[in-house]
Amino acid sequence: MSLVFYYAPMSTAETVNWALAELEIPHEKVVIDLKARDQDKRGYRALDPNGRVPLVVHDGVPIFESAAILIHLGETFGVDRGLFPAPGLERALALKWLVWTNVTLGAAVGRFLEKAFGPPEQKDGEAVGLARAEVERLFGILEAELAKTPYVAGETFSLVDVHLGGFVYWIASLGFDLTRWPGIAAWQARCTSRPGHARALAS
Numbered sequence: 738m739s740l741v742f743y744y745a746p747m748s749t750a751e752t753v754n755w756a757l758a759e760l761e762i763p764h765e766k767v768v769i770d771l772k773a774r775d776q777d778k779r780g781y782r783a784l785d786p787n788g789r790v791p792l793v794v795h796d797g798v799p800i801f802e803s804a805a806i807l808i809h810l811g812e813t814f815g816v817d818r819g820l821f822p823a824p825g826l827e828r829a830l831a832l833k834w835l836v837w838t839n840v841t842l843g844a845a846v847g848r849f850l851e852k853a854f855g856p857p858e859q860k861d862g863e864a865v866g867l868a869r870a871e872v873e874r875l876f877g878i879l880e881a882e883l884a885k886t887p888y889v890a891g892e893t894f895s896l897v898d899v900h901l902g903g904f905v906y907w908i909a910s911l912g913f914d915l916t917r918w919p920g921i922a923a924w925q926a927r928c929t930s931r932p933g934h935a936r937a938l939a940s
């Protein structure tokens with residue numbers, strides 16, 4: 738088995754970095770310097786025509802999109818390790834939240850970034866406020882979910898917590914104060930106190 742992970746610090750690749758550390762899968766890590774535009778090099782574009790990180794090449798097959806990578810790692814390596822549900826309804830719950838992370842929450846944050854950090858001449862306070870309110874509404878949905886179960890997809894920690902937790906950690910760094918959502922804050926603390934998270938930080 739060969740697995741090459743193309744990574745950039747402080748990017749969407751962090752959730753894949755954490756997942757690989759939780760799963761303890763041997764792999765080669767290649768750092769992509771986004772500022773130096775390594776992602777535009779022809780060899781990289783041949784693997785990922787989007788020119789983005791994360792990218793995983795598993796036994797020669799390139800896989801882009803962080804949610805797709807998490808699903809693939811979960812299905813392939815996570816079930817036996819108790820970090821991803823077997824096919825069935827529990828798997829469906831996991832997929833629901835993994836897709837929500839990118840398609841619903843990720844898109845809302847993308848709109849917030851566009852409005853809040855776009856060109857100053859296009860700054861519109863009301864649009865920033867609306868985009869922020871949408872992210873906060875989605876945090877409310879997650880908070881309500883975490884009032885029901887200790888982890889996003891059920892009673893036990895899984896790669897869904899890695900992926901959604903990694904996104905929430907990044908969103909908080911954009912100025913969303915998690916103390917407003919105590920359930921989310923407590924869940925983050927539970928997930929980041931794991932040895933797998935420490936291994937990811939040290940890798």
Ligand SMILES: N[C@@H](CCC(=O)N[C@@H](CS)C(=O)NCC(=O)O)C(=O)O
Binds near residue numbers: 748802804
């Ligand atoms: N939807 C993609 C987003 C990937 C993405 O936007 N990655 C950013 C870093 S967070 C990137 O590689 N940017 C480089 C560029 O746009 O040139 C995923 O979840 O994997």
